[in-house]
Amino acid sequence: MxxxxxxxxxxxxxxxxxxxxxxxxxxxxxxxxxxxxxxxxxxxxxxxxxxxxxxxxxxxxxxxxxxxxxxxxxxxxxxxxxxxxxxxxxxxxxxxxxxxxxxxxxxxxxxxxxxxxxxxxxxxxxxxxxxxxxxxxxxxxxxxxxxxxxxxxxxxLIADIGFVGFPNAGKSTLLSKITSKEVKIGNYPFTTLAPNLSYIQFEDFSRLYIADIPGIIKDAHKDRGLGLTFLRHIERSEVLVYVIDAAGTDVRDPFEDFTTLTNELESYSRDLINKPFVVVLNKVDRDESQAFVSKFRKKFHFDSSKLVLVSALNGEGLDTLIEKMRSIAQASGKRYE
Ligand SMILES: Nc1nc2c(ncn2[C@@H]2O[C@H](COP(=O)(O)OP(=O)(O)OP(=O)(O)O)[C@@H](O)[C@H]2O)c(=O)[nH]1
Ligand SMILES: [Mg+2]
Structure with missing residues (x-):
């Protein structure tokens, strides 16, 4: 526990x-x-x-x-x-x-x-x-x-970046790919039961700390799933990364997932959704993702530079994501160690 x-x-x-x-x-x-x-x-x-x-x-x-x-x-x-x-x-x-x-x-x-x-x-x-x-x-x-x-x-927890997403979206896979931490990954919901914290270390020895928290589902604010209590561990993050399953694996619509997530976060605290953010469409290695991604793009009314397509599995898009997280964190005043 x-x-x-x-x-x-x-x-x-x-x-x-x-x-x-x-x-x-x-x-x-x-x-x-x-x-x-x-x-x-x-x-x-x-x-x-x-x-x-x-x-x-x-x-x-x-x-x-x-x-x-x-x-x-x-x-x-x-x-x-x-x-x-x-x-x-x-x-x-x-x-x-x-x-x-x-x-x-x-x-x-x-x-x-x-x-x-x-x-x-x-x-x-x-x-x-x-x-x-x-x-x-x-x-x-x-x-x-x-x-x-x-x-x-x-x-x-103090992390520069907070990962949020539905269970199974691939948050932990992403964390273990971009940092040196080995975390539990599973093709079932709620694999992660407690926050994971890890970091990326750059050539200049500066670090970007990332927190991966348990998955959030619709009505989490009514205590469904693991509820919203873990959100406090990303309250201090400079940047939020919404990790979305772009392949609709659990037969959901990725854009709906994004809307549900932001609604749940908003019901916890308005400050959370006002933070700088990046949306990661994960699992683009899967064919099913193509249709979902173009649908997502049409509905996404934020600056398209906030959208990053990645495959945590085969590594596609991860460098872009890291650079993006780093520059947003830096712009929002991260104290480099
Ligand atoms: N095809 C494909 N599968 C992926 C990718 N990323 C993660 N997965 C798979 O998705 C499943 C869930 O991955 P996790 O990393 O455990 O997901 P999570 O978001 O941490 O899930 P919870 O901890 O339950 O909230 C695993 O079976 C992963 O292997 C990807 O980019 N492509
Ligand atoms: Mg996990």
């Missing part, structure tokens, strides 16, 4: 107590105070990473606690600091307040870190209270508690 939302309770470590102790050594009478400080409690840090694509590793977690600091020792020994924890999350994870839904932070950049809970300071041992007027202080302080909070993590 793919997890893109979890609720967690985070507790940073408590500081260790400072202690009271005295030097006791041969030939040194009245050795003076020697109680060490307690160690600091461990903190909890959230870190965004491009190496993760889901929140799966937090699925069965409820409470995450960092280590407590150890108490100080005699001979001015400092207690050990508690172990800090780094929680890796995919880029595009929103950290929210579960009660109000307010976004506390949006973890977008690879490597970005946020110390969300701070470990408590260790207490002071009596050695640190020594002054010229009080050379034998009977005083130490306890460690302080760390901070804690409840959070909700919600993933909204």
């Amino acid at each position: 793919f997890t893109d939302g979890v609720r967690l309770e985070l507790v940073a470590g408590k500081g260790g107590n400072g202690v009271i102790a005295w030097r006791r050594e041969k030939y040194i009478p009245k050795g003076g105070p020697s109680g060490g400080n307690g160690g600091d409690g461990g903190s909890i840090i959230i870190r965004a990473s491009r190496h993760f694509y889901s929140l799966d590793k937090y699925r069965n977690k409820r409470l995450i606690a960092a280590g407590d600091g150890k108490q100080g020792g005699s001979n001015k020994r400092h207690g050990a600091n508690g172990k800090s924890l780094i929680l890796d999350v995919p880029c595009g994870t929103l950290v929210k307040n579960p009660e109000t839904g307010e976004v506390m932070r949006d973890m977008t950049e690879d490597g970005e870190e946020w110390e969300i809970c701070k470990g408590g300071r260790g207490g002071r041992g009596n050695e640190t209270f020594k002054t010229p007027t009080n050379r034998a202080p009977h005083k130490c302080t306890p460690g302080r508690p760390g901070t804690s909070c409840e959070i909700e993590l919600e993933l909204k």
Whole structure:
């Protein structure tokens, strides 16, 4: 199962107590105070990473606690600091307040870190209270508690390009052909049950990230099929690619598919259909596609440069598609890495 939302309770470590102790050594009478400080409690840090694509590793977690600091020792020994924890999350994870839904932070950049809970300071041992007027202080302080909070993590993948289409249109085949990712492909609907994220790397090392999400069908907004919940993973994409089965494999009319798709997307969010887009007519290797393609062209009232004919199977048109996606993404302000 793919997890893109979890609720967690985070507790940073408590500081260790400072202690009271005295030097006791041969030939040194009245050795003076020697109680060490307690160690600091461990903190909890959230870190965004491009190496993760889901929140799966937090699925069965409820409470995450960092280590407590150890108490100080005699001979001015400092207690050990508690172990800090780094929680890796995919880029595009929103950290929210579960009660109000307010976004506390949006973890977008690879490597970005946020110390969300701070470990408590260790207490002071009596050695640190020594002054010229009080050379034998009977005083130490306890460690302080760390901070804690409840959070909700919600993933909204960050991809430059989002693929949308009916089941079986060939989205996953396309993704695996143009990127290095091997994804599950099947001649049955809903082969893809969770988003796939992959990228194309160009000669200048810039990358174009692509998200392939599960297929969408008519009335998905009424929760038919897998519904529309996965659309949130293409909400942040600069460009949408509508992948249409131009061969009408499942006995549908490709233009009708396109209309249905845009209607479903619109019922989720108007912002989605206002994004720059490309329509990919896939499976043009099949003879049946010819009639459908010319019918599609007649009805398509957008600029014809938005239309690309491809065969994910034999590679036809893929270079054109890649160039088109790249230039539109660039024009719409993609931050190149
Ligand atoms: N002839 C032909 N078949 C294709 C082409 N692209 C994909 N297919 C076939 O279409 C079927 C569905 O492909 P997928 O890539 O799994 O389709 P999908 O859009 O990811 O489907 P879901 O994950 O179910 O939404 C598979 O049997 C593919 O081999 C193509 O260009 N030509
Ligand atoms: Mg698929």
